[in-house]
Amino acid sequence: MYRGTPDILTVSQLNRYVKSILDGDPNLQEVFLSGEISNFTNHYRSGHLYFSLKDSKSAIKAVMFASAARRLRFAPKDGMQVIVRGRAALYEQGGQYQFYVEEMQPEGLGALNLAFEQLKEKLAKEGLFQAERKRPLPQYPQRIGVITSPTGAAVQDILQILARRWPVAEVVFCPVLVQGDGAAPQIAEAIRRFNACHAADVLIVGRGGGSMEDLWAFNEEAVARAVAASEIPVVSAVGHETDFTICDFAADLRAPTPSAAAELVTPEISEEALQLAALHAGLHDRIRLLVRAGQDRLAQLTGTRVMRDPAELIETRRLAADHLSARFAHAAKERLSNAETELADFAGRLDAMSPLKVLRRGYAVVTKSGAAVRKIETLFPGDRIAVLLSGGKAECKVVSVEKEAQHGESNDI
Numbered sequence: 035m036y037r038g039t040p041d042i043l044t045v046s047q048l049n050r051y052v053k054s055i056l057d058g059d060p061n062l063q064e065v066f067l068s069g070e071i072s073n074f075t076n077h078y079r080s081g082h083l084y085f086s087l088k089d090s091k092s093a094i095k096a097v098m099f100a101s102a103a104r105r106l107r108f109a110p111k112d113g114m115q116v117i118v119r120g121r122a123a124l125y126e127q128g129g130q131y132q133f134y135v136e137e138m139q140p141e142g143l144g145a146l147n148l149a150f151e152q153l154k155e156k157l158a159k160e161g162l163f164q165a166e167r168k169r170p171l172p173q174y175p176q177r178i179g180v181i182t183s184p185t186g187a188a189v190q191d192i193l194q195i196l197a198r199r200w201p202v203a204e205v206v207f208c209p210v211l212v213q214g215d216g217a218a219p220q221i222a223e224a225i226r227r228f229n230a231c232h233a234a235d236v237l238i239v240g241r242g243g244g245s246m247e248d249l250w251a252f253n254e255e256a257v258a259r260a261v262a263a264s265e266i267p268v269v270s271a272v273g274h275e276t277d278f279t280i281c282d283f284a285a286d287l288r289a290p291t292p293s294a295a296a297e298l299v300t301p302e303i304s305e306e307a308l309q310l311a312a313l314h315a316g317l318h319d320r321i322r323l324l325v326r327a328g329q330d331r332l333a334q335l336t337g338t339r340v341m342r343d344p345a346e347l348i349e350t351r352r353l354a355a356d357h358l359s360a361r362f363a364h365a366a367k368e369r370l371s372n373a374e375t376e377l378a379d380f381a382g383r384l385d386a387m388s389p390l391k392v393l394r395r396g397y398a399v400v401t402k403s404g405a406a407v408r409k410i411e412t413l414f415p416g417d418r419i420a421v422l423l424s425g426g427k428a429e430c431k432v433v434s435v436e437k438e439a440q441h442g443e444s445n446d447i
Contacts, residue, residue, distance in 0.1 A: 045129070053124040062122040067133060068141060071114045083110065087118065087133065095132040102136050107149035107250075115141040146246050150253055153280055157255070162262040163283045169267040171287060171299055172235045177204045178299060179234030179266070181224045184209035188242040188271070188292035195293055200300035206233050212241035217251035222260035229265050237264065238295045239281065240271030252279040261285050271295035393424040410437050
């Protein structure tokens with residue numbers, strides 16, 4: 035089968051040999067590769083990204099380690115056309131030929147632009163940019179917070195305008211980095227600290243102009259969420275009028291420049307002084323008119339007959355009261371006399387109908403067991419009866435009962 039004694043390799047030896055060939059080829063150490071992402075997996079625990087790059091005919095497995103993945107400005111996903119820089123090598127343990135990615139950017143649209151659009155879409159879906167979330171700025175702020183670089187021109191412009199327009203306000207300045215890797219965490223933390231201490235009535239967050247890379251800290255998710263969560267109204271003032279950042283969308287108000295932000299958060303003290311003077315003059319005129327009206331009314335009252343001779347009015351009122359009292363007394367007396375006459379008449383009629391008056395004429399009232407005896411048929415010999423006469427009562431016993439017979443005849447019982 036074999037001529038001579040062949041060199042027999044182990045799998046590990048073969049993989050190591052092929053790996054050494056690939057690692058030793060300078061043409062494979064820095065390769066720019068274009069392809070479409072497929073089978074994308076984000077290993078969240080380690081931070082490594084695993085995927086394949088393919089074109090219409092071929093595919094190659096690829097990996098991007100966490101150290102490189104952390105530098106990405108956008109989120110890779112399946113179907114995305116990208117350009118990557120890296121090296122081709124062999125994963126010796128599995129014998130897999132793959133591409134190790136150091137950098138990645140979307141093909142066509144820049145990485146920063148794509149990252150901007152991705153984050154903007156994500157936060158918009160969460161409702162962070164809705165108008166209902168926007169808080170109104172205070173009309174007369176007492177403390178104004180400023181979050182920006184201590185060395186840029188923006189802070190000088192802001193402070194000068196605040197001092198000119200509204201010098202009565204206290205300015206609380208919080209210096210931060212506004213570009214570079216540490217800028218976004220510092221800006222977000224400054225916003226949170228202002229809220230925790232209630233250190234301002236309104237916040238200006240911003241910086242001067244620059245490239246998209248220079249302004250990128252204001253496109254970071256941490257800054258956008260801190261702005262949206264702030265209970266203190268936030269004015270975003272990043273770059274120039276044509277520059278837009280995620281911070282602008284999350285803020286309660288976007289100012290085209292830092293100088294404009296200082297004007298938007300403050301009233302003009304000279305204009306307020308003029309308005310105050312106008313209000314003071316109007317109030318003075320109103321008080322003067324009220325005093326004049328009161329004086330006129332007083333003069334009118336003092337000119338009346340009552341004010342000239344109040345005793346005459348009192349005497350007139352006293353005579354009227356006496357006359358009214360006399361009328362009341364006469365009416366009461368007349369009413370009482372009429373009542374007495376009516377009572378006497380009623381008593382006479384009542385007396386005429388009294389049973390006692392009938393008794394005085396010689397009649398008697400007979401009762402049996404407390405009930406009046408109205409008919410002879412209710413009495414029987416031996417019954418006990420009471421006879422009520424004028425002046426007294428007699429207790430009697432019925433010895434006999436004689437009914438009145440028809441035609442004048444009588445029947446004895």
